[in-house]
Amino acid sequence: MNGPFDFALALGDDALIAAQRLAEWTTRAPEMEEDIALANIALDQLGAARLLLSYAGELEAAGRDEDALAYLRDDREFRNVLLVELPNGDFAVTMAKLFFLAAYQLPLYTALASCPDERLAAIGAKARKESAYHLDHGALWVKRLGDGTEESHRRMQEAVDHVWPYTHELFAADPAAPVDPAGLRPAFDETVGPVLAEATLTRPERGWAPTSGRAGVHTEHLSYLLAEMQVLHRAHPGAKW
Amino acid sequence: MYGNDFSAPGDAPDDTPGAGLLGEVEAAEAELRAAAARQRRGGPAPDEDLAAYFTEVVDAEQKIEPRDWMPEAYRRTLIRQIAQHAHSEIIGMQPEGNWISRAPSLKRKAILLAKVQDEAGHGLYLYAAAETLGISRDELVQLLLDGRQKYSSIFNYPTLTWADVGAIGWLVDGAAIVNQVPLCRCSYGPYARAMIRVCKEESFHQRQGYEILHTLAHGTPEQQAMAQDAVDRWWYPSLAMFGPPDGDSTHSAQSMAWKIKRFSNDDLRQRFVDMCVQQAEVLGLRIPDDDLRWNEERQAYDYSQPDYDELMQVIKGNGPCNRERMAHRRAAHADGAWVREAAAAYAAKRADKREKVAA
Numbered sequence: 001m002n003g004p005f006d007f008a009l010a011l012g013d014d015a016l017i018a019a020q021r022l023a024e025w026t027t028r029a030p031e032m033e034e035d036i037a038l039a040n041i042a043l044d045q046l047g048a049a050r051l052l053l054s055y056a057g058e059l060e061a062a063g064r065d066e067d068a069l070a071y072l073r074d075d076r077e078f079r080n081v082l083l084v085e086l087p088n089g090d091f092a093v094t095m096a097k098l099f100f101l102a103a104y105q106l107p108l109y110t111a112l113a114s115c116p117d118e119r120l121a122a123i124g125a126k127a128r129k130e131s132a133y134h135l136d137h138g139a140l141w142v143k144r145l146g147d148g149t150e151e152s153h154r155r156m157q158e159a160v161d162h163v164w165p166y167t168h169e170l171f172a173a174d175p176a177a178p179v180d181p182a183g184l185r186p187a188f189d190e191t192v193g194p195v196l197a198e199a200t201l202t203r204p205e206r207g208w209a210p211t212s213g214r215a216g217v218h219t220e221h222l223s224y225l226l227a228e229m230q231v232l233h234r235a236h237p238g239a240k241w
Numbered sequence: 242m243y244g245n246d247f248s249a250p251g252d253a254p255d256d257t258p259g260a261g262l263l264g265e266v267e268a269a270e271a272e273l274r275a276a277a278a279r280q281r282r283g284g285p286a287p288d289e290d291l292a293a294y295f296t297e298v299v300d301a302e303q304k305i306e307p308r309d310w311m312p313e314a315y316r317r318t319l320i321r322q323i324a325q326h327a328h329s330e331i332i333g334m335q336p337e338g339n340w341i342s343r344a345p346s347l348k349r350k351a352i353l354l355a356k357v358q359d360e361a362g363h364g365l366y367l368y369a370a371a372e373t374l375g376i377s378r379d380e381l382v383q384l385l386l387d388g389r390q391k392y393s394s395i396f397n398y399p400t401l402t403w404a405d406v407g408a409i410g411w412l413v414d415g416a417a418i419v420n421q422v423p424l425c426r427c428s429y430g431p432y433a434r435a436m437i438r439v440c441k442e443e444s445f446h447q448r449q450g451y452e453i454l455h456t457l458a459h460g461t462p463e464q465q466a467m468a469q470d471a472v473d474r475w476w477y478p479s480l481a482m483f484g485p486p487d488g489d490s491t492h493s494a495q496s497m498a499w500k501i502k503r504f505s506n507d508d509l510r511q512r513f514v515d516m517c518v519q520q521a522e523v524l525g526l527r528i529p530d531d532d533l534r535w536n537e538e539r540q541a542y543d544y545s546q547p548d549y550d551e552l553m554q555v556i557k558g559n560g561p562c563n564r565e566r567m568a569h570r571r572a573a574h575a576d577g578a579w580v581r582e583a584a585a586a587y588a589a590k591r592a593d594k595r596e597k598v599a600a
Binding site (some may be wrong): 020027031033035036067090091145148149151231238 | 336343346347349350351354355356357364365403409453456460461569573576580581584586590
């Protein structure tokens with residue numbers, strides 16, 4: 001990854017795939033209030049994805065708009081991190097994904113808000129406020145589940161252990177990007193450490209750290225997600241909706 | 242936050258659906274404020290007949306509030322009706338939610354997700370309105386899960402294509418608005434106020450559905466066919482949403498006297514048909530009724546009745562999706578039990594800690 005096009009595309013893909021996964025919870029959440037909250041976060045991610053993909057399309061100047069980028073690329077052309085494409089699992093896995101993603105997106109968008117590229121700066125300024133809410137929401141549930149019942153503690157610890165290896169990819173160095181993700185790691189650690197401690201959860205040791213999403217080498221899950229997301233759009237080439 | 246950038250197409254008519262009805266919602270809101278401002282004589286006198294006082298308040302178009310005495314049957318009728326309405330919002334999320342993952346553009350995905358989220362919000366305010374009558378949301382949800390309270394039968398039909406999302410918006414939300422606008426003037430204050438808010442949002446949803454169909458009906462031949470097929474399948478079930486014909490309706494007369502209900506099922510159904518005919522023409526879609534024609538004498542359209550035997554079958558649980566809808570809701574409730582228990586345990590621990598700190 002290097003130029004602004006790749007950067008906007010990668011961030012847009014993160015947001016789009018996160019939105020698609022979160023929206024899968026609609027009508028299935030553990031409480032009605034949570035159904036609304038998850039839809040809200042999905043809408044925020046989708047809103048950011050649309051701004052980022054539209055901008056990526058303009059930078060590319062090849063006539064691709066947000067829908068062409070979202071619906072007409074195959075999984076090998078997607079640049080999202082692996083974390084967002086992981087299946088939702090139980091509610092604990094979804095909250096681990098949400099919490100870690102928000103703990104990365106908040107410092108990322110905050111840094112982006114003061115980058116020299118005005119469009120990216122405006123997107124960062126809007127999205128960081130939303131990320132702050134996602135982080136609060138995710139952290140609250142990590143604490144509730146971690147320090148709730150025996151069962152919820154077990155599930156939340158398993159979820160943290162399951163998702164943790166995928167967090168390392170978020171901070172893969174990219175010195176040429178408008179914001180180098182490597183510089184965001186300390187802010188992430190400062191957010192995550194105390195929340196896990198308060199939640200009575202153990203922070204996993206660093207071990208396996210898959211990092212191929214940004215290069216377009218995904219898990220087996222992504223092409224199923226895309227097959228479902230793209231099916232109708234692709235069945236009617238050129239149609240307006 | 243909602244990414245909701247809906248805009249009407251340039252060639253849509255000015256009087257897109259819901260415009261006139263929205264005026265009625267606003268009139269009901271003004272009436273509600275006027276009723277609140279009018280002098281009420283501060284409740285019944287100590288030895289006054291409470292039933293007579295209740296009737297006087299209802300007849301004077303004042304609102305009954307949770308603190309007021311009310312006949313037990315009025316309370317039960319309202320609980321049944323408001324709960325059924327709340328359950329319909331919650332179950333109604335499923336057929337449309339079915340298309341969120343496959344919405345054909347990112348803009349449509351955002352609009353649909355926001356719409357389904359609004360329905361969850363409507364469910365919550367309606368449960369809150371029912372709670373003012375002395376029953377808890379948990380009890381009502383349990384009644385739904387046990388199959389002891391109903392939800393609107395319309396949600397037991399499947400959404401088979403993207404056009405169904407448009408047809409639900411145009412026809413199902415349209416019928417819901419025609420049914421619900423008079424409820425903005427219901428004699429029970431909390432329900433009337435909830436309905437004003439719900440109707441305003443529903444009118445927006447109806448426009449979105451209409452716009453989906455308008456786009457499809459002016460699109461490729463495949464899209465046009467998809468739109469027509471959806472209208473063909475949703476038309477009669479939408480007419481059935483107004484309930485059985487007046488002669489067979491069991492709850493109507495008493496509800497009219499209590500000013501919970503203002504118009505008969507057949508009057509509302511007629512109003513809906515009259516509204517749809519002109520809109521269908523603008524959409525360029527055919528209403529699937531060979532006997533649909535203007536009746537000069539009645540100044541209304543003659544139309545074919547829906548199949549009420551089918552309606553009764555769906556109400557009894559034998560529609561195409563009754564079993565799936567209930568299984569889905571029960572599974573979501575059961576799968577979330579450990580999460581709700583964890584939240585309660587965490588809250589209890591926190592309260593305990595605060596108590597210790599205070600001591």
